[in-house]
Amino acid sequence: MYHIVIGVDDDTEHALACVEEVVNLPGDPSEKEVTLVHSFTDNPSGASATQLHSVREASEYLEDNGIAYDVNESSGDPADVIVEFAEKEEADLIVTAGRKRSPAGKALFGSVTQSVILNSDRPVMVTGETKRS
Structure with a gap:
């Protein structure tokens, strides 16, 4: 089993771009297991990650493509989480x-993405925009 962690923020297009690339990875869907990770930096309403539109859309896309997934929610710095x-x-x-x-900003990926790349000892895939029409 190939375990993939996807960092999901509040942006649905970003979440869909990530899950599309995971679906397109070589191998049978049954060989992939995904954890969608969302970290709340501010959550005064006490929402759950599964209530976020971006997490729901990513979950549905994985499910529609036969890939097992779960959702992990936390709080704190998203890159660290x-x-x-x-x-x-x-x-x-x-x-x-x-x-x-x-x-001028092309030298940087963005604070969360850049921190994940620089601080992880695991392979990191950075996706572009979603290909859905």
């Missing part, structure tokens, strides 16, 4: 979404 969870679970791959940047 993703890296620590992936290490603890001995994940084979971390997937996170990149953001479009200005020409």
